[in-house]
Amino acid sequence: MRNEYNTQVYKPIRAFIYCFISWIFIMAAFALMAIKLKIKILFPIGFIFTGIIPFLFQKKIKNLFTKRAVIGFDSENFSITTHNLDNDDKVKKIAYRWDEVKSYKFYFTASKITYMDIYLKNGSSKEFGFKDNKTEQESIKVESIYSIFRTYINLYNTNKGDSEKIDFAAGFLTTFKGLIILYFLGILVVADIILHITKYDTSVGFLIMAFFMLITLIAKRKQQQKFYKKMNDTD
Numbered sequence: 001m002r003n004e005y006n007t008q009v010y011k012p013i014r015a016f017i018y019c020f021i022s023w024i025f026i027m028a029a030f031a032l033m034a035i036k037l038k039i040k041i042l043f044p045i046g047f048i049f050t051g052i053i054p055f056l057f058q059k060k061i062k063n064l065f066t067k068r069a070v071i072g073f074d075s076e077n078f079s080i081t082t083h084n085l086d087n088d089d090k091v092k093k094i095a096y097r098w099d100e101v102k103s104y105k106f107y108f109t110a111s112k113i114t115y116m117d118i119y120l121k122n123g124s125s126k127e128f129g130f131k132d133n134k135t136e137q138e139s140i141k142v143e144s145i146y147s148i149f150r151t152y153i154n155l156y157n158t159n160k161g162d163s164e165k166i167d168f169a170a171g172f173l174t175t176f177k178g179l180i181i182l183y184f185l186g187i188l189v190v191a192d193i194i195l196h197i198t199k200y201d202t203s204v205g206f207l208i209m210a211f212f213m214l215i216t217l218i219a220k221r222k223q224q225q226k227f228y229k230k231m232n233d234t235d
Contacts, residue, residue, distance in 0.1 A: 002073070002074045003072070003073045003074070003148060003152075004070055004071065004072050004073070005070070005071045005073070005143070005144075005145060005148050006008075006068070006069070006070055007071065007130050007131065007132050007145055008066050008067065008068055008069055008085075008130065008131040008132075009067045009080070009128060009129065009131070010062065010065060010066045010113060010129045010130070010131045011065045011066075011129060011230070012113075013128055014065055015061065015062065015064070015065040016053065018065075019054065021062065022136055023050050025167055026046065026050050027043075027046055027047065027050060028040050029046075030043055030044070030045070030047075030049075031043055034046075037086025042158060045179075057091075063085055066085060066131060067082040067083060067084065067085065067091055068083040068084070068085055069081065069083070069086065069130070070083070070084065071084050071145060071148070072095075073149070073152045074149060074152075075098075075155065076096050076098065076151065076158070077096055077097045077098060078095070078096060078098070078116060079093055079094065079095035079096075080093070080094050080095075080128065081093040081100070088159065090220065096118065096120070098152070098153075098156045098166065099164075100120050100121055100122070100209075101118060101119070101120060101121070101166050102119045102121045102166065102167070103119045103166060103167040103168065104116065104118050104119065104149075104153070104166060104167075104168065104169060105117040105119075105167040105168065105169040105170075106119060106139075106146050106149075108134075108135065108136040108139065112131070112133045112134055112135060113129050113130065113131055113132070114129075114130045114132045114134065114139060114145055114146055115127060115129050115130075116128045116145065116146075116149065117127070118132065119169060130145045132144055132145050132146075134146075140214065145208065153166050157162075178221065178223070179221075182214070182217055183217065185210060185213065185214045185217065186214055188210055189210050189211050192210065197217040210228060214225050
């Protein structure tokens, strides 16, 4: 049984790298103009300019790093074929056999981007960001990259031994390494509070930042644990 699903692939890391490099060059240009023309206000103007532009042209910038994608599924493998948005020319096609996959992971963002991580038996991994425009609950209930992928994973796992099955990977914060990071951050917060109480000169800004980071990560860990349990219960 062959199934195809149309969506879009978005590469946020590449977008960030290109935008950050562009920002450095533009700010350098404004700095040089400010020095050459001896107009100091040009530098803050450049800073404001580069801060406003991404918001004004956010959609166009995102489209530069977005491709149309056709995801193909069958009992043997799955493939991702990407095309340009403007002319629909084929960019590339990658395919993985199900028996090459060791585990996988999904997570969802507030901007309705679905991320899928694939971990292969050869030790390599690959992350995909799909602009599926669906929340976690929508992805579970209706046709989505997540629901179709899960269907074929469950079909593949049928009649397979535990060592051959494709597992749903736990989120990083639910792992032992993730827990160590939470403990370490918690110790830093407690140590900073103690130093404040004993009237040592420590940074209030660092304490506030670390505290909110800790709370955010704890909430994220609980969310990942809940999602991981839900996935195991539905297998």
